[in-house]
Amino acid sequence: MEVRIHECLDELSTDLADQIEELCEESIKDHGVFAVAISGGSIISLMRKLSEAPYKKTIDWSKWYIFWADERVVAKNHVDSNYKLAKDNLLSKLPIVPSHVYSINDSLTAEEAASEYEFVIRQLVKTRVVNVSNISDCPKFDLILLEVGADGHVASLFPNHPVLEEKNEWVTFIANAPKPPPERITLTLPVINSAANVIMVATGGVKAEAVRMAIDDMDPECSVLPARMIQPSVGKLVWFLDVEAASKLTRFS
Numbered sequence: 001m002e003v004r005i006h007e008c009l010d011e012l013s014t015d016l017a018d019q020i021e022e023l024c025e026e027s028i029k030d031h032g033v034f035a036v037a038i039s040g041g042s043i044i045s046l047m048r049k050l051s052e053a054p055y056k057k058t059i060d061w062s063k064w065y066i067f068w069a070d071e072r073v074v075a076k077n078h079v080d081s082n083y084k085l086a087k088d089n090l091l092s093k094l095p096i097v098p099s100h101v102y103s104i105n106d107s108l109t110a111e112e113a114a115s116e117y118e119f120v121i122r123q124l125v126k127t128r129v130v131n132v133s134n135i136s137d138c139p140k141f142d143l144i145l146l147e148v149g150a151d152g153h154v155a156s157l158f159p160n161h162p163v164l165e166e167k168n169e170w171v172t173f174i175a176n177a178p179k180p181p182p183e184r185i186t187l188t189l190p191v192i193n194s195a196a197n198v199i200m201v202a203t204g205g206v207k208a209e210a211v212r213m214a215i216d217d218m219d220p221e222c223s224v225l226p227a228r229m230i231q232p233s234v235g236k237l238v239w240f241l242d243v244e245a246a247s248k249l250t251r252f253s
């Protein structure tokens with residue numbers, strides 16, 4: 001695990017864009033594509049540098065395939081939609097091939113949409129657009145980008161929720177998220193932990209306690225915090241923090 005602490009959001013955004021570009025190049029060199037799962041929240045605006053110079057021109061966008069680590073069960077044009085957030089603020093500004101954008105079906109129930117999304121990913125694993133893990137029966141996304149919530153949740157994996165126990169499904173749904181809206185679809189822990197790379201982002205003092213519990217705390221109770229449970233089996237985990245979010249870390253002060 002690597003922890004990168006930044007003085008300001010602008011510096012964090014630039015470092016994040018540099019890191020994404022580097023992982024993209026490695027992945028395309030290795031197997032010709034870059035399969036990335038994104039989530040909602042402020043991480044989308046922190047990725048905005050990708051749509052600016054030099055990244056917009058230097059990155060090979062034709063090789064990108066976009067997925068969602070989690071989605072809210074609302075229409076795609078609803079203000080709460082993670083798809084809408086990413087489309088309006090990032091994807092519409094990038095030359096990504098529209099057919100490479102795999103959003104979650106918004107015309108189904110949460111349960112149906114989760115199982116359809118898993119089916120879609122299974123087809124893409126068969127055609128090798130998404131790699132397969134060689135140690136688990138899971139897809140191996142090239143990169144999963146997650147933002148930590150103030151309560152320590154990531155994607156739609158919330159503290160003390162039975163969804164954390166899910167071992168068989170790749171994609172599942174929840175009906176009672178503590179953060180609205182309550183109905184959500186999410187990649188499961190085994191899938192996130194099978195990724196080749198996971199980037200976790202947290203900014204602001206409101207996230208400092210969750211970050212401390214996820215990275216620093218030795219208390220066994222913290223081992224069940226979703227953000228702490230993100231530990232890629234063979235992949236690489238990098239945390240991107242600003243000084244406020246890192247303010248309770250003692251190991252890295």
Ligand SMILES: O=C(O)[C@H](O)[C@@H](O)[C@H](O)[C@H](O)COP(=O)(O)O
Pocket residue numbers: 039040041042043070071072082146147148149150153154155156179
């Ligand atoms: O659908 C969601 O709610 C998001 O995908 C979620 O996982 C988000 O990334 C975190 O909650 C952090 O969100 P904030 O940046 O708004 O705290």
